[in-house]
Amino acid sequence: MLTSFLNPEQPDPLLAVARKAADDARPGKLDLTVGVYRDDNGRTPVMHAVKQAEARLLEGQATKAYLGVDGNAGFIAAIFALLGLSGEAGDGWAGVQTPGGTGALRLAAELLARGGSGRTVWLPQPCWTNHQHVLRAGGLGVQAFPAYDPIANRADLAAMLAAVEAAHPGDVFLLQPICNNPTGADLSLGELEQLAEAIAQRGLIPLLDVAYHGFAGGIDEELAYLDVFTARLPELVIAYSCSKNFSLYRERVGALLVKSCDRASRDIAHGVVMALARGNYSMPPDHGAAVVAEILGDAALRATWGAELTQMTQRLNTVREALAALGHVGGADLSVLRGSRGMFCQVPLPVPVIRTLREDHAVYMAETGRINLAALPLPRVAAFADALEAASRKVPA
Ligand code: LMR
Numbered sequence: 001m002l003t004s005f006l007n008p009e010q011p012d013p014l015l016a017v018a019r020k021a022a023d024d025a026r027p028g029k030l031d032l033t034v035g036v037y038r039d040d041n042g043r044t045p046v047m048h049a050v051k052q053a054e055a056r057l058l059e060g061q062a063t064k065a066y067l068g069v070d071g072n073a074g075f076i077a078a079i080f081a082l083l084g085l086s087g088e089a090g091d092g093w094a095g096v097q098t099p100g101g102t103g104a105l106r107l108a109a110e111l112l113a114r115g116g117s118g119r120t121v122w123l124p125q126p127c128w129t130n131h132q133h134v135l136r137a138g139g140l141g142v143q144a145f146p147a148y149d150p151i152a153n154r155a156d157l158a159a160m161l162a163a164v165e166a167a168h169p170g171d172v173f174l175l176q177p178i179c180n181n182p183t184g185a186d187l188s189l190g191e192l193e194q195l196a197e198a199i200a201q202r203g204l205i206p207l208l209d210v211a212y213h214g215f216a217g218g219i220d221e222e223l224a225y226l227d228v229f230t231a232r233l234p235e236l237v238i239a240y241s242c243s244k245n246f247s248l249y250r251e252r253v254g255a256l257l258v259k260s261c262d263r264a265s266r267d268i269a270h271g272v273v274m275a276l277a278r279g280n281y282s283m284p285p286d287h288g289a290a291v292v293a294e295i296l297g298d299a300a301l302r303a304t305w306g307a308e309l310t311q312m313t314q315r316l317n318t319v320r321e322a323l324a325a326l327g328h329v330g331g332a333d334l335s336v337l338r339g340s341r342g343m344f345c346q347v348p349l350p351v352p353v354i355r356t357l358r359e360d361h362a363v364y365m366a367e368t369g370r371i372n373l374a375a376l377p378l379p380r381v382a383a384f385a386d387a388l389e390a391a392s393r394k395v396p397a
Pocket of ligand 1: 014033034035036128130181
């Protein structure tokens with residue numbers, strides 16, 4: 001029997017709470033779990049730019065024949081351009097389209113695990129719930145280390161520099177330089193420079209997880225946070241996602257970009273990535289990538305998309321500010337959320353309070369305290385605070 005040699009697996013903790021929220025029939029429930037953008041009406045609309053690009057594709061697409069293992073070449077070129085990178089093979093860059101940013105992370109892990117047996121990835125905590133799983137499954141050893149001060153809501157540069165010191169040359173250092181998931185607490189540009197310099201000195205390979213490009217102040221403005229690494233390091237890997245900034249979640253659109261030190265190494269890295277992809281899903285799906293290529297290749301569509309992305313960011317910032325303005329609520333100081341960026345913030349609450357919020361008030365959040373700001377309509381911030389206050393009173397510290 002198949003199951004006789006299988007051990008049961010625990011469900012993903014975030015998705016398990018999201019499932020509970022979906023099953024809750026109480027009116028007015030708040031599901032602040034999974035990181036999907038929602039407007040003030042709780043909807044996740046298809047962006048206008050996406051709709052228009054899709055209409056064009058419907059009209060003009062002449063074939064659904066395979067594209068190839070590396071996917072949509074126009075998409076990859078557009079992502080390199082969006083990141084201000086030439087993407088020329090001669091510069092050492094290789095790029096392939098992947099099934100989402102997660103697909104890129106998995107391929108990156110497999111590539112890096114091939115490149116050095118016993119290679120370790122250093123993973124600042126807290127991180128995305130799925131990071132460890134994906135990186136281990138890709139064959140890397142994972143060395144998690146705490147790198148966040150929950151009381152001040154600050155990323156801990158000193159802890160990261162200590163980890164760099166402790167790492168072996170050739171190890172991998174995973175970093176989300178733009179909009180940390182789950183904390184929203186990013187290193188400043190100056191701090192990133194220090195970290196990138198230390199990584200370069202130590203001979204580590206940065207793996208940059210870029211899943212929220214555009215949510216921290218603007219697509220072009222944020223490039224400085226990547227340049228710090230791309231300009232300094234001879235070798236690095238970027239896992240890029242279009243799930244959030246193009247609202248293309250279910251289409252699974254991502255890219256793996258690998259920078260090698262010279263053309264010959266670039267060709268080898270590209271060949272290995274192609275072989276890994278071929279041995280896994282063979283070829284990525286095209287639709288979402290074709291949509292992104294269409295948008296980025298057309299000035300008017302690109303402007304529409306940019307304006308929509310700005311609107312989403314502004315809404316997130318408004319909700320974050322409304323929470324921060326509440327100050328101390330139920331023992332948590334929400335004012336520290338000010339200054340963080342992106343879709344998430346981390347509310348420092350004990351797990352029993354989080355469970356009481358769920359059970360008594362139908363307010364669902366990850367048990368780590370992460371909330372998806374986009375899922376909190378501005379008019380409901382006060383009700384959220386009341387629930388938090390009541391739950392904290394019921395569960396004394
Ligand atoms: C999240 O962090 O909520 C999203 O990236 C969705 C996921 O797959 O976990």
